[in-house]
Amino acid sequence: MKATVSSAAFSPFADRYKALDYPSNCETITILNVTPLEVEAHFSFERDLKADTFLVEPPSMRLKPNEKQKLSIWAYPTSAGLVEDKLVCRIKENPEPVVFPLCCQGVKVELRVSPKHVHFNRLLLHREDSKTLVLRNSTLLPVAWRLCGLENLGEDFSVSQREGIVGPRTEFDVHLYFKPTKALNIEKKIRLEVSDAENILGIVQTENILVSAEGYDVAPIINIPKGQWTPQNKAVWVRCLALAGEQPKRLGWGSMQAWPGHIKRVSCKLSGVKGCQGTASLESLAPELCSVQVGLGA
The missing domain is CATH 2.60.40.10 (Immunoglobulins)
Structure with missing residues (x-):
C-alpha cells in the first residue's frame, strides 16, 4: 500500500476553528493498495491520541488490490503557534506502520x-x-x-x-x-x-x-450709538471680524449716523470666544466727512 503524498502541511487558520464544518481546513491524501491482496488499514496520530488538534476520516478502510480511496485529515488548533504530529497507518498483519508527518499553524485573530x-x-x-x-x-x-x-x-x-x-x-x-x-x-x-x-x-x-x-461659535454684539440727523449725515457701516485660524469670519454688521467733526465710539463684543482673537473695523461711505473710533471687547 502507498499514498500519493508523504506529508501534509496545513495553511494557517484561527484558533478554535471547527474544521469539520469548513473544507478549506482539510488536507486530502490518496491511499492506494499496490499489493495483490486485500488490505485493512487503521489510522491514528502519534501524539494527538484524543484528537484535540487533528482528526482523520475515515479512521480505517479496507482496500482491494489496486483500489484507492481518499483519506481526509482535519486540523483545528486550540492555541496559537506551530503544531506538529504524525499520522500513523497500521496495516493488518504488517508489523511496519506507514508514517506521514503533519503540521499546522494556529493563529490568534487580533488587531x-x-x-x-x-x-x-x-x-x-x-x-x-x-x-x-x-x-x-x-x-x-x-x-x-x-x-x-x-x-x-x-x-x-x-x-x-x-x-x-x-x-x-x-x-x-x-x-x-x-x-x-x-x-x-x-x-x-x-x-x-x-x-x-x-x-x-x-x-x-x-x-x-x-x-x-x-x-x-462666535456671536457679535455690536453697540452702535444713535447720532443726530443733519443734512450732511452719512451712513457708516460697522463690520466685526473674528480671527480663528487662517481666515477671518465675518460675524455681522450694523450702521450708524455720523456728521463732520464729531467722533463716535462703536463697541463690538465677541461672545462664545475662548482663546480667539477679535478685530473690529469700520467702513464709511464718506470718510472725508466723519472720523470714527472703534472699541472692542471679548
Missing part, C-alpha cells in the same frame, strides 16, 4: 489599533478636522473589523469606512472627520469589533476608542 484616544482640535463652526486610526494586523490571516457606536457621536462626525478586512501582516488607515454645525463639547466612546475574515468564530476582540472634540 492593534492606535491611537485609542482620538482628540480633535477645537474648531469654529463649519470648519473641518480629520484624524487617522491605524489598524495593524501582525498575524498570518486576514482579519475582519467593524466600527460600532458611531451614531452616538452625532451627525457632525463621519468616517472613511465603517468595516473591512485587513490583510495578513499589513495595516489599514481609517479616517475620522469632525465638522461641527453647532456648538458642542463631546467625549464619547466608539468600539472596534474584530473577527476572522469568514466570521467563523464571531467577535473575538473588542477595543474601546475615546473620541473627544469641541465645536464653538
Whole structure:
C-alpha cells in the first residue's frame, strides 16, 4: 500500500476553528493498495491520541488490490503557534506502520489599533478636522473589523469606512472627520469589533476608542450709538471680524449716523470666544466727512 503524498502541511487558520464544518481546513491524501491482496488499514496520530488538534476520516478502510480511496485529515488548533504530529497507518498483519508527518499553524485573530484616544482640535463652526486610526494586523490571516457606536457621536462626525478586512501582516488607515454645525463639547466612546475574515468564530476582540472634540461659535454684539440727523449725515457701516485660524469670519454688521467733526465710539463684543482673537473695523461711505473710533471687547 502507498499514498500519493508523504506529508501534509496545513495553511494557517484561527484558533478554535471547527474544521469539520469548513473544507478549506482539510488536507486530502490518496491511499492506494499496490499489493495483490486485500488490505485493512487503521489510522491514528502519534501524539494527538484524543484528537484535540487533528482528526482523520475515515479512521480505517479496507482496500482491494489496486483500489484507492481518499483519506481526509482535519486540523483545528486550540492555541496559537506551530503544531506538529504524525499520522500513523497500521496495516493488518504488517508489523511496519506507514508514517506521514503533519503540521499546522494556529493563529490568534487580533488587531492593534492606535491611537485609542482620538482628540480633535477645537474648531469654529463649519470648519473641518480629520484624524487617522491605524489598524495593524501582525498575524498570518486576514482579519475582519467593524466600527460600532458611531451614531452616538452625532451627525457632525463621519468616517472613511465603517468595516473591512485587513490583510495578513499589513495595516489599514481609517479616517475620522469632525465638522461641527453647532456648538458642542463631546467625549464619547466608539468600539472596534474584530473577527476572522469568514466570521467563523464571531467577535473575538473588542477595543474601546475615546473620541473627544469641541465645536464653538462666535456671536457679535455690536453697540452702535444713535447720532443726530443733519443734512450732511452719512451712513457708516460697522463690520466685526473674528480671527480663528487662517481666515477671518465675518460675524455681522450694523450702521450708524455720523456728521463732520464729531467722533463716535462703536463697541463690538465677541461672545462664545475662548482663546480667539477679535478685530473690529469700520467702513464709511464718506470718510472725508466723519472720523470714527472703534472699541472692542471679548
